[in-house]
Amino acid sequence: MLAFTLRRMIQAIGxxxxxxxxxxxxxxxxGDPVNQMVxxxxxxxxxAAIRKSLGLDDPIIVEFAHYFANAAQFxxxxxxxxxLPVADLLKERMPATLELATCATILAMVFGILMGVYxxxxxxxxxxxxxxxxxxxxxxxxxxxxxILLIYLFSVTLGWLPSFGRGEVVKIGWWSTGLLTLSGLKxxxxxxxxxxxxxxxxxxxxxxxxxLEVLRTDYxxxxxxxGLTTRAIHFGHALKNTLVPVITVTGLQFGSVIAFAIIxxxxxxxxxxxxxxxxxxxxxxxxxxxxxxxMVSLIFVTINLVVDILYTVVDPRLRATISRxx
Amino acid sequence: MTxxxxxxxxxxxxxxxxxxxxxxxxxxxxxxxxxxxxxVVGESGAGKSVTGSAVVGLIDPPGRIAGGEIHLSGxxxxxxxxEEMRKxxxxxxxxxxxxxxxxxxxxxxxxDQIVETIRTHIGMSEQAARKRAIxxxxxxxxxxxxxxxxxxxxxxxxxxxxxxxxxxxxxxxPELIIADxxxxxxxxxxxxxxxxxxxxxxxxHGTAVMLVTHDMGVIAETCDRVAxxxxxxxxxxxxxxxxxxxxxxxxxxxxxxxxPTLTGEDLRLVQIPxxxxxxxxxxxxxxxxxxxxxxxxxxxxxxxxxxxxxxxxVACHLxxxxxxxxxx
Numbered sequence: 096m097l098a099f100t101l102r103r104m105i106q107a108i109g110x111x112x113x114x115x116x117x118x119x120x121x122x123x124x125x126g127d128p129v130n131q132m133v134x135x136x137x138x139x140x141x142x143a144a145i146r147k148s149l150g151l152d153d154p155i156i157v158e159f160a161h162y163f164a165n166a167a168q169f170x171x172x173x174x175x176x177x178x179l180p181v182a183d184l185l186k187e188r189m190p191a192t193l194e195l196a197t198c199a200t201i202l203a204m205v206f207g208i209l210m211g212v213y214x215x216x217x218x219x220x221x222x223x224x225x226x227x228x229x230x231x232x233x234x235x236x237x238x239x240x241x242x243i244l245l246i247y248l249f250s251v252t253l254g255w256l257p258s259f260g261r262g263e264v265v266k267i268g269w270w271s272t273g274l275l276t277l278s279g280l281k282x283x284x285x286x287x288x289x290x291x292x293x294x295x296x297x298x299x300x301x302x303x304x305x306x307l308e309v310l311r312t313d314y315x316x317x318x319x320x321x322g323l324t325t326r327a328i329h330f331g332h333a334l335k336n337t338l339v340p341v342i343t344v345t346g347l348q349f350g351s352v353i354a355f356a357i358i359x360x361x362x363x364x365x366x367x368x369x370x371x372x373x374x375x376x377x378x379x380x381x382x383x384x385x386x387x388x389x390m391v392s393l394i395f396v397t398i399n400l401v402v403d404i405l406y407t408v409v410d411p412r413l414r415a416t417i418s419r420x421x
Numbered sequence: 422m423t424x425x426x427x428x429x430x431x432x433x434x435x436x437x438x439x440x441x442x443x444x445x446x447x448x449x450x451x452x453x454x455x456x457x458x459x460x461v462v463g464e465s466g467a468g469k470s471v472t473g474s475a476v477v478g479l480i481d482p483p484g485r486i487a488g489g490e491i492h493l494s495g496x497x498x499x500x501x502x503x504e505e506m507r508k509x510x511x512x513x514x515x516x517x518x519x520x521x522x523x524x525x526x527x528x529x530x531x532x533d534q535i536v537e538t539i540r541t542h543i544g545m546s547e548q549a550a551r552k553r554a555i556x557x558x559x560x561x562x563x564x565x566x567x568x569x570x571x572x573x574x575x576x577x578x579x580x581x582x583x584x585x586x587x588x589x590x591x592x593x594x595p596e597l598i599i600a601d602x603x604x605x606x607x608x609x610x611x612x613x614x615x616x617x618x619x620x621x622x623x624x625x626h627g628t629a630v631m632l633v634t635h636d637m638g639v640i641a642e643t644c645d646r647v648a649x650x651x652x653x654x655x656x657x658x659x660x661x662x663x664x665x666x667x668x669x670x671x672x673x674x675x676x677x678x679x680x681p682t683l684t685g686e687d688l689r690l691v692q693i694p695x696x697x698x699x700x701x702x703x704x705x706x707x708x709x710x711x712x713x714x715x716x717x718x719x720x721x722x723x724x725x726x727x728x729x730x731x732x733x734x735v736a737c738h739l740x741x742x743x744x745x746x747x748x749x
Binding site: 312313314316317318319320321322323324325327331332335336409410411412 | 477479507508509510511512516518520523524525526527528529537538541542573575586589590
């Protein structure tokens with residue numbers, strides 16, 4: 096088990112190194128950073144001094160090692176547009192994105208699993224068919240369109256919910272949360288639905304398909320023959336076996352939720368990392384873009400790792416194969 | 422005579438398809454007494470397993486019981502509401518399936534599965550149920566049960582898993598065990614152990630056993646009586662020694678002739694020409710008539726009813742006493 100975890104962690108570090116090279120290459124190929132920092136009338140001698148002080152005249156390998164060592168300590172340089180350390184900017188924006196993504200994922204899981212189980216067990220009811228239709232809409236409508244439709248309905252027409260921003264936030268240490276104020280919660284509703292809808296339909300369809308599959312297995316038949324209650328069979332035996340793939344997909348999708356948040360954050364002017372990234376692209380703010388790339392990869396890699404470990408918690412068969420590698 | 426544990430009266434099971442109704446079980450009747458082991462043999466598709474499923478009320482739609490009655494110790498159970506039937510399954514009728522590798526939920530410890538079943542049927546505390554589970558595992562021959570009870574199904578071999586399945590089937594002391602090909606998925610040496618175990622449990626607890634199989638060796642070794650099924654009907658039923666040594670129905674004769682013997686000289690095994698008809702194409706009269714060497718006009722027209730011949734009952738026109746016994 097420990098060896099397995101270690102092996103997966105080493106792989107994760109490998110992936111992060113590769114991403115680091117790409118992020119580093121962005122600086123190399125997107126112009127001379129010194130030119131972007133100084134004004135036109137800076138003398139050549141001064142430029143050379145800056146270059147030397149930033150370590151930009153070192154061999155490329157040394158420079159990369161330097162960059163990576165800094166990145167590992169979350170030092171990503173200074174933003175061109177804000178003149179502030181990128182790490183501080185990300186730190187300021189991260190809570191907004193993480194709260195949004197977490198909220199969307201919880202929403203997607205709760206409703207996705209409920210609707211999936213229902214439409215598997217009561218396949219022929221009208222409600223189950225309605226869920227199928229909704230899931231089709233959720234899968235096919237683009238995120239920004241759903242967001243705009245929601246804003247039109249609930250903000251413009253009905254005036255119930257704010258159309259942009261996070262509402263009032265409360266600071267807990269460096270973390271700013273919108274979960275503790277009414278306006279913060281109200282502001283969270285529409286972006287969460289917009290961001291979570293696709294995941295919800297995905298989970299719902301997955302749960303339904305898996306559940307139907309599991310209900311056909313011999314051990315469910317045997318559970319019936321043992322006279323267990325329908326509730327125990329459906330929610331104890333069948334649902335647990337359904338959850339293994341659901342955990343994987345939800346876990347892996349959490350990374351995409353954060354990445355997809357770029358669109359949702361833009362539509363709702365949500366002050367998170369995604370919005371920061373879009374602004375950085377518009378202003379060719381390479382330090383922010385590179386840091387964002389690294390952060391998102393780090394989240395993806397971490398989630399992958401956690402999902403792999405979670406598997407073994409749910410499925411005892413994997414524990415056995417892992418502790419005794421073939 | 423004491424009341425039989427299981428009594429089937431003219432049971433019929435139908436599967437409704439878009440075009441027609443297929444009759445998988447067409448009017449079978451038999452009794453199983455307390456402590457008796459009844460073997461049910463026949464080719465694949467003869468309706469052996471469907472009969473077992475019908476008794477526990479687990480026929481999957483579009484199949485349904487279309488007629489006849491099932492009685493369990495005098496109680497009619499074929500028309501019980503689902504919740505009443507559920508309480509009988511596992512408590513009064515235990516079931517053993519063919520494949521022990523897939524019968525157990527892979528994500529739960531075997532102990533949890535046994536405790537869950539015990540507590541569903543018998544009001545018992547968690548600890549008492551666990552203690553009972555350990556006793557059950559010991560009874561079905563699992564070594565070190567107090568340790569193994571916390572194992573997961575994948576940690577057991579096929580034979581050991583089938584023992585766990587048997588422990589699950591008997592955990593509420595059922596009156597009847599239906600074993601649906603319990604040894605088919607196991608290798609030969611383990612088969613013998615499992616058969617011996619089922620036999621011993623039946624004897625010790627006075628449980629009636631319905632043993633579905635296509636293995637004549639298992640039948641000969643285990644059963645008191647045997648029913649030979651063909652195309653959803655019983656061709657012949659009687660005490661196991663009589664049916665094996667002196668089969669009456671031409672199909673039963675063919676079946677017994679197809680058993681290889683160790684002492685047998687280098688003779689070819691008898692083969693029944695043709696194959697069992699599909700459910701959608703069962704011929705009128707006796708379903709066996711197209712393959713039967715003794716078939717005559719009446720067999721193609723009239724369905725034979727069971728005729729008592731000593732301890733055996735045979736559904737064949739050859740034994741109709743109103744007819745001169747010329748061909749028997």
